[in-house]
Amino acid sequence: MLELNAKTTALVVIDLQEGILPFAGGPHTADEVVNRAGKLAAKFRASGQPVFLVRIGWSADYAEALKQPVDAPVTLFVPLIM
Structure with missing residues (x-):
């Protein structure tokens, strides 16, 4: 069983x-x-260990969002035959 040191362990979700x-x-x-x-x-909180909840999101103006077209159509991959 995995043993964790309560003094040096945190849960990051x-x-x-x-x-x-x-x-x-x-x-x-x-x-x-x-x-x-x-x-x-x-269980972590009950033992006094820190718990961090991380949620990825954007600011109201989406300033930090990717500017590239990530939802572009998939292109057909045709391998070269040699």
Whole structure:
């Protein structure tokens, strides 16, 4: 079993948002991930360890958002045959 030093360990939970979780894939459902993260956060807090919740977002004017066209259509990849 993994042993953690309470004096040097923190829990960092990143981007557990409704718009992201359903598309993450993996062995657990979005609900399971959120429930497990909540239970783990409660245990960390009960033992006095810090918990950080990180949510990626944008300012009201989207100044820091990417300016490139990330939703461009997929181009067909045709491998070269030599």
